[in-house]
Structures are given as structure tokens and as C-alpha cells.
Amino acid sequence: MDAAQYDALVAGFYRAATGDIAWEVALEAMRRAFRCVTVSAETYDLPSRALLSMQYANRALHPAALDYLRSYNVDNPRLAMGMAETPRTWVYCHEHIPEDMVARDRVYQEFYIPYDLRYCAGAYLPVDERTGTCMAALRSHREGPIEGEERQWLERLGGHLLEARSAYERVRRLASQALAGSTLLSAFPYPMWLIDGERHVFFANGPGRREMQRGQRTRLRGGTRLELAPGTADRDLGLQLLSLYEQGHGARAVIDLRRAGAEPPVLLHLHLLEPEQALKAFGNRPLALATLFDAHEVNSLDPFALARIFQFTPAEAKVATQLADGLTAEQIAAQNGTRISTVRTQISSVLAKLGVTRQAEAVRVLRQGEALWALGTA
Numbered sequence: 126m127d128a129a130q131y132d133a134l135v136a137g138f139y140r141a142a143t144g145d146i147a148w149e150v151a152l153e154a155m156r157r158a159f160r161c162v163t164v165s166a167e168t169y170d171l172p173s174r175a176l177l178s179m180q181y182a183n184r185a186l187h188p189a190a191l192d193y194l195r196s197y198n199v200d201n202p203r204l205a206m207g208m209a210e211t212p213r214t215w216v217y218c219h220e221h222i223p224e225d226m227v228a229r230d231r232v233y234q235e236f237y238i239p240y241d242l243r244y245c246a247g248a249y250l251p252v253d254e255r256t257g258t259c260m261a262a263l264r265s266h267r268e269g270p271i272e273g274e275e276r277q278w279l280e281r282l283g284g285h286l287l288e289a290r291s292a293y294e295r296v297r298r299l300a301s302q303a304l305a306g307s308t309l310l311s312a313f314p315y316p317m318w319l320i321d322g323e324r325h326v327f328f329a330n331g332p333g334r335r336e337m338q339r340g341q342r343t344r345l346r347g348g349t350r351l352e353l354a355p356g357t358a359d360r361d362l363g364l365q366l367l368s369l370y371e372q373g374h375g376a377r378a379v380i381d382l383r384r385a386g387a388e389p390p391v392l393l394h395l396h397l398l399e400p401e402q403a404l405k406a407f408g409n410r411p412l413a414l415a416t417l418f419d420a421h422e423v424n425s426l427d428p429f430a431l432a433r434i435f436q437f438t439p440a441e442a443k444v445a446t447q448l449a450d451g452l453t454a455e456q457i458a459a460q461n462g463t464r465i466s467t468v469r470t471q472i473s474s475v476l477a478k479l480g481v482t483r484q485a486e487a488v489r490v491l492r493q494g495e496a497l498w499a500l501g502t503a
Contacts, residue, residue, distance in 0.1 A: 178323030255347035374399035
């Protein structure tokens with residue numbers, strides 16, 4: 126590496142901090158510069174050590190990232206090693222974790238070595254009093270650990286990474302105050318949030334803020350990030366967000382927040398919004414719209430709820446509510462000012478999405494709230 130490469134890396138960090146480029150792009154440049162398999166930024170809630178988000182270079186490692194989130198981040202010996210050191214100080218796993226521990230450690234044997242992530246250089250970067258980010262540069266067994274002149278360059282990056290990550294948090298807080306779509310979301314009676322891939326809440330409508338204040342199903346972690354209860358659902362949120370951002374605009378997911386299967390369903394719907402496709406009404410970066418539907422609180426015949434749960438178009442959702450109210454196709458066409466052929470096509474689509482073949486069955490499903498919500502989790 127030379128001074129020009131170093132300057133380019135630092136510039137990339139600050140461009141990522143301001144949203145000019147994705148953090149994954151900045152980390153990819155660092156990965157290439159240090160010949161790593163990947164470089165990651167893992168943000169944690171410090172009191173619980175819960176993983177809030179993960180950004181990483183090398184998209185070919187997506188299966189590895191999912192495995193890490195599901196099974197290995199809690200017991201990661203490198204994490205404990207990094208957090209025990211002074212902030213901004215790079216530590217190297219081969220100097221702190223002996224070979225005999227590597228040979229018997231579950232995370233090394235089941236995860237790091239099979240994915241060829243043998244050597245790690247890590248630095249802990251505090252964000253605020255409750256949140257911290259662990260940067261990790263992971264190399265293969267063939268490349269070996271980062272040493273010599275490369276280590277000197279790496280250690281110089283620590284301060285810039287800290288400043289860039291801190292700036293990143295500040296920029297997101299400012300952005301949350303100026304979203305054109307917030308007025309629209311404020312009109313809905315359901316708890317709604319706009320969150321990014323790291324769970325940072327850019328906007329919460331009134332019901333969403335009240336829901337977090339109750340703290341029974343959702344809350345703010347570290348003052349800025351959305352947390353779910355129970356714990357299994359919270360981990361599902363991280364996995365689903367990772368998947369949504371891989372799929373792109375319009376990707377959807379559903380998380381069941383029930384503590385027991387016999388309880389009435391409480392569903393969190395996620396919908397990814399890309400800025401260009403949403404005319405930047407929700408900001409200049411991709412955000413997930415999270416909407417909480419509670420079977421006790423939401424009218425099962427509400428068109429918006431129907432659309433979210435069954436993937437109806439707005440027109441189909443309106444027709445579904447009219448069917449449930451007992452209207453015929455002719456009456457719906459007259460009431461909506463549309464052709465009867467159009468209404469019949471919409472009814473056919475509604476039946477298909479409900480998984481039934483007859484209008485009478487559709488009315489039964491729509492009028493029985495429990496059946497409606499149960500189908501919504503399928």
C-alpha cells in the first residue's frame with residue numbers, strides 16, 4: 126500500500142459516513158487493499174452484547190453472514206478479545222488466541238476455518254454509551270495474518286474509522302428529521318417505523334412511538350435502534366433485514382411476534398423502499414418500512430391491513446372488503462365506477478391470494494378474523 130491508496134480508503138470511509146456510497150463499498154476497497162477474504166463492521170448493543178447489524182465486503186460470503194447471525198456471533202471468541210482492548214487499537218487473533226484453543230473452539234472449527242476466515246485483525250470503536258462497532262479484517266490461512274508494513278497502514282486507519290462511524294450516526298439522526306413521507310405515515314393508526322439495515326429508526330409515527338414506550342413488543346435500544354421482544358423475534362429481524370436488502374426494492378417479509386402459538390397473531394410486516402423507486406419521499410438511502418398489525422387492535426377488514434397481509438393491490442384490497450360486506454360484482458363495479466370485467470378479474474385475483482375457489486369461501490375467510498390472521502403468517 127502507498128499514501129494514495131491510504132488516502133482513497135479514508136475518503137471512502139467518510140463518503141460512506143455521509144451516505145454518498147454504501148459502507149459495503151468502502152469495506153470492499155479495504156478488503157482488496159489488505160488482501161482479505163472480507164472486512165466487516167458489526168454493531169453491538171453493549172449491555173447485552175446483542176448484534177444489531179452487520180455490514181461486510183465480498184457479497185459471495187452472504188451464506189457465511191447468515192450462518193454467523195444465526196449461530197455463531199454470540200460465542201465469538203474474537204469479539205470478546207476485541208472488546209477487551211483499548212478503543213481504536215487493532216488486535217490480532219493469532220497473538221491472543223492460542224492454537225490449542227483454536228483446535229477446540231466451536232466457532233473456529235465450525236465457522237471460521239470452513240469459510241477460510243482463519244486470521245482476524247480487529248478494532249473496537251465505541252459509538253455511544255450503549256453501542257459499539259467492531260471492525261474486523263479477516264484473512265485466509267494462505268494469506269496469513271496482517272503483519273509488518275501492512276499492519277502499520279492498518280493501525281493508522283483506526284482513528285478515521287471511528288470518526289467516520291460517529292459521523293454516520295450523526296448524519297442518520299439528522300436525516301430522520303427531514304423525511305417527506307413522514308406526514309403520510311403519521312396518518313396511519315398502526316405502529317410504523319422507517320429503519321435502515323442497522324435497525325436505526327429514521328421515523329416512527331405516533332402509534333409507533335407509543336408502542337415503543339410500552340416496551341412490551343418493541344423498544345428503542347441505545348436510544349436509536351429498533352428492538353423486538355421476545356429474543357427470537359429480535360434475531361429474526363436482523364436476518365430478515367439482511368435478506369431484504371439483498372433482494373432490493375419491494376422485497377417483503379413477515380415476523381410473528383407471538384410469544385406462544387395459541388395467542389392471537391401479532392405480525393410485523395417489512396417492506397424495502399429504494400429511494401429512486403419511492404421518488405426519495407423517504408430519504409436518499411434504502412429503508413425498510415416496518416408495520417405492526419395486532420389482531421386485537423386492527424380491523425380485519427381494513428383495506429391497508431388486507432393489502433399488507435395478502436399482497437393485494439390497493440384495488441384488490443378494496444374489492445375484498447366490499448366482498449366481505451356482501452356486495453355482488455355488479456354492485457362493486459357500480460360503486461367503484463369500474464367495468465364489471467375489471468371487477469371480476471380483481472375478484473379472481475383476490476380468491477387466488479386467499480387460497481380459495483368460491484366467493485362464499487372468501488367472505489368466510491375475510492369475516493373470520495382469526496382465519497385471516499392465520500393465513501397472513503403462511
